[in-house]
Amino acid sequence: MKPVTLKEIAEKLNISVTTVSKALKDYPDVSKKTKALVKELAETLNYKPNSFAVHLRTKESKTIGLVIPEIVHHFFxxxxxxxISEAEKEGYLVIILQSNESYELEKKQIDLLLSHRVDGILISLANGTADFKHLNAILEQDKPLVMFDKIAKLVKCSKVIIDDQKAAFIATxxxxxxxxxxxxxxxxxxxxxNSIDRFLGYKKALLANGMEYDPRLVYLSDCGENSFDDGKVNAAQLYKDHSDVDGIFINTDLVAIGAISEFQKLGVQIPEEISIVGFSNWFMSSVISPTITTIDQPGYVMGQTAFIQLYKEIQALKKxxxxxxxxxxxxxxxIKRESTKGS
Amino acid sequence: MKPVTLKEIAEKLNISVTTVSKALKDYPDVSKKTKALVKELAETLNYKPNSFAVHLRTKESKTIGLVIPEIVHHFFxxxxxxxISEAEKEGYLVIILQSNESYELEKKQIDLLLSHRVDGILISLANGTADFKHLNAILEQDKPLVMFDKIAKLVKCSKVIIDDQKAAFIATxxxxxxxxxxxxxxxxxxxxxNSIDRFLGYKKALLANGMEYDPRLVYLSDCGENSFDDGKVNAAQLYKDHSDVDGIFINTDLVAIGAISEFQKLGVQIPEEISIVGFSNWFMSSVISPTITTIDQPGYVMGQTAFIQLYKEIQALKKxxxxxxxxxxxxxxxIKRESTKGS
DNA sequence: GATTTTACCTAAAACGTTTTCGTTACTTAT
DNA sequence: ATAAGTAACGAAAACGTTTTAGGTAAAATC
Known part of the structure; x- marks a missing residue:
């Protein structure tokens, strides 16, 4: 019933706890015979070290924290x-918390992770985060921090990103x-x-091609987040105000899908009348009709890379x-698809 | 730099560690004056209890484990x-591991969670899992276990599910x-x-309406998982073999999307020539054209319910x-949409 | 035969809490 | 003045591990 401890193994074998511990960890000053005995008994009793005791001693938790704005999201x-898959390879567990795009929550989650003594933290910032005290607090505790995708340039930690500006330039x-x-x-x-950089890439591409940059053609999300409805609303507005527009570069595929849906309702042909390029390459974009031209953003690899970087920093710090x-x-x-004309 | 401990607070205040600990937890045998002093100093030093020490003492980790077949999946x-959101309310953290639909991995992940001494485990089974030793091992350690969605009826633990058979009946x-x-x-x-029950619901509905059940009209996934391509392949096959079919009940929206895509390529009108009902109400189904009639499967609520049940069991066990x-x-x-004819 | 080396083992401290069981000093009742 | 009660605090054990610093006996060296 109760989990097996070193002490119990020691008593059964009439040796000390020390020796049992060392035997299991293959210390050189334990005889082969004793090691064999200990290991066998540990196996049959199904001994699992008490991780709290281990962590208390070693000050390592083999756990990292992840704070993310939203879980139900293809990219994230x-x-x-x-x-997770990379962490597993190194024997690390991942505690996931979500900020729901709220700065307050983000702060709270970081606090939670710190008091649970994770070995490091991975984070993608909430849209609203403009103050970085809570992030610097992590660094002040000498705890490794790696930011990815939605980052704060001013925080002195490692970052894994894509070149949003360049990608937006290419899209445009x-x-x-x-x-x-x-x-x-x-x-x-x-x-x-990201929003800023993608906008800058868009603008740069226009200017680089001798085209006019017209601020009225830049539509903000009024609800403050990228959503399907946002795409519909903006598309409807654009259709009313600027019927001469024949191409849109859209911040995110989800919004692009909303826009396309609205244009289809309005009877606007895509790509004949309006071409559309999205961003992120959501799975959906490849199965919808028309399929959407978009920028592939390597989420899985970004996750792997971010963990590997964090892991390196944890190891370095230990040394x-x-x-x-x-x-x-x-x-x-x-990724060229049906929502733009073949060039 | 180093985290503050009770000892340091005690020394600064010239009182014992015991009193500091009690003061912070509002024990009645500490004077108001001392409590105030301790709490203030703890606050200014930003004291956070070392969770490992706490857990080692109390044998509670305030952490639960979650094993899931696949993370990149709308329902999951x-x-x-x-x-996560429900766990947060009770101060629990969630460690997430994925089985990638593999029985072997599932076993390994459970082992990992058990050796990390989580307070309880939530799991949705891999498709391949047919042996339940690893699950019973959890129960034998008196650790609460709650299964959801993909369950094993034979394991004696709490379960949170939908009535797949009934839902499939309604869909058909x-x-x-x-x-x-x-x-x-x-x-x-x-x-x-789930697959079995949905199939049974389909069959039952046919028979209840005096229709013939024809096994040739039931298409298995050959790759063993529900995928977009699977929908395409089966749709193409069906079109070739049984052109008289005018309705399909499809196991999962994703497969339905594949099927629709294939039918569109073949020039089959939906719902005029073939009506389609999916399952799960993936977000995608509401934005694709035609929008897909489907069964809404309350993922978020299922997660909440599963945690609440697990929490109850953890508390009960403590008592x-x-x-x-x-x-x-x-x-x-x-949810009736465009892929079926209005009834 | 005395000394060093080697092989194997262990006691004890430490990690930071929580909690049980005292202890002390003071107040109140007799 | 003595007994009983109370308020405030603390010593110490315990949780299960890791690691340092010995310790002892046998084997090897001179």
Whole structure:
């Protein structure tokens, strides 16, 4: 019933707890005979070390924390999967908390993780996060921190990102190359760095091609988040205000799907009348009709990379030689589909 | 740098560790004055109890484990979200592991969780799991276990499920009511209970309406999992073999989306020539064209319910009065959309 | 035969809490 | 003045492990 302890094994074998512990960990100062005996008994009794005792002694929890804005989300759930599968390889467990895009909650979750003494923290910021005290608090405790996707440039920690600006440039360039003359942008919420960078890439592409940048063609999300309805609302508005627009670069596939749905309702042909490029390559975009041209954002790999970086920093810290923060930029790819004209 | 301990607070205040501990937990045998002093200092030093020490003493980890077949999945990620948000309310953290639909992995993950001394385990079984030793091992350690969605009826633990058979009956009945005369079924993999029950519900509905049950109209997934491609393959096969079929009840929305995509390619009108009912109400089904009639499966609520049940069992066990296993069946609903004819 | 080396083992401290059981000093009742 | 009661505190054990610093006997060296 009660879990087996070293002490019980020791008593059954008439040796000391020390020897049992050492035998199980293959210390050189235990005879082969004793090791064999101990290991066999441990096996048959199904001994599992009490992790709390171990952690209390070693000050390592073999657990990391993950704070994420939203779990029910194709990109983020891919990231989670990447993190968990990589963590497993190194014997780490992952505690997942969600910020629900709220700064307050994000702060609270970090506190929770810190008081549970995780070995390191992975985080993708909430859209509203503009203050970084809670993040610096992690670093001040000498706890490794790696940010991914939605990051804060000012925090001195490692980061795993994509080049949003470059990707947005490529997306917009593709619209231009396929013949679009007047290109709008649905940029989503104002704040997160991604939104800003994607907007900048869009603008840069226009200017690089000698096209006019018209701020009226940039549509913000009024609800402050990227949603299907957001796409519908903005598409309807755009249709009313700027019927001359023939291409849209949209911040996120989900919003693009909303926009397409609205355009179909309005009888606007895609891509004949309006071409659309999304962002993130949600699975949905490949099965919807028309399939959506988009930027592939490698969620799974991003999760893997973020964990590996965190792991490196944890190991380095253990050795007493902390690593310098590193920023890793992952490759993206333009995926051409039916929502834009073949160039 | 190093986390603050009770000892340090005690030394600064020239009192004993005992008193500090008691003061923080509002024991009656500590004076108000001392309590105030301790609490204030603890606050300013930002004292956080060392959870390992606490857990080692109290034998409670305030952590539960969750084993799930697949994270990147609309239904399951909804469940995860429900679990985490409910767990948070009670101060529990959730460690998530995935079985990737593999029995071997599932066994390993449970072992991991048990050796990390979680207070309880939530699990949705891998499709391949047919042996339950690893599950009974949890119960033998007197550790609460709650299964959800993909369950094993033979394991004596609480379960949170939907009535798959009833839901499938309703789905099939809807096809019949809307005029379908020859109804096929894409049943997915052979094994999990859900597949079996949905199939039984389909069959029952046919017979209840005096229709013939034709085994040739039941299509198995050959790859053993529910996928988009699976839908395409089965749709193509069905089109070739049984052009007289005018309705299909499909195991999962994702497969239905695949099937629809294939039928569109073949020029088959939906719902005019073939009506389709899916299962699970994936978000996608509401935004695709045509939108898909489906059964709403309350993932978020299922997650919440499963955690609450687990929590109750953990509390009961602490009090020494273990609860009897309970099976909770959640309500589903038929959501009529464009892929079936209005009845 | 005395010394060093080697092989194997163990006692004890430490990690940071919680909790039981005292102890002390003071107040109140007799 | 003595007994009884109360308020406030603390010593110490315990949770289960890891690791340091010995310790003892046998084997090897001179």
């Amino acid at each position: 759930s891919s990231v989670i999967k990447g993190i 360039q593709h619209l231009i190359d396929s013949g679009c003359k007047r290109i709008a942008h649905f940029r989503g919420p104002l704040l997160p760095q 007493g030689t902390p690593l310098q923060p590193e920023t890793i930029t992952l490759e993206t790819a333009l | 990620s909804s469940v995860i979200k429900g679990i 009945q809807h096809l019949i009511d809307s005029g379908c005369k020859r109804i096929a079924h894409f049943r997915g993999p052979l094994l999990p209970q 020494g009065t273990p609860l009897q296993p309970e099976t909770i069946t959640l309500e589903t609903a038929l």
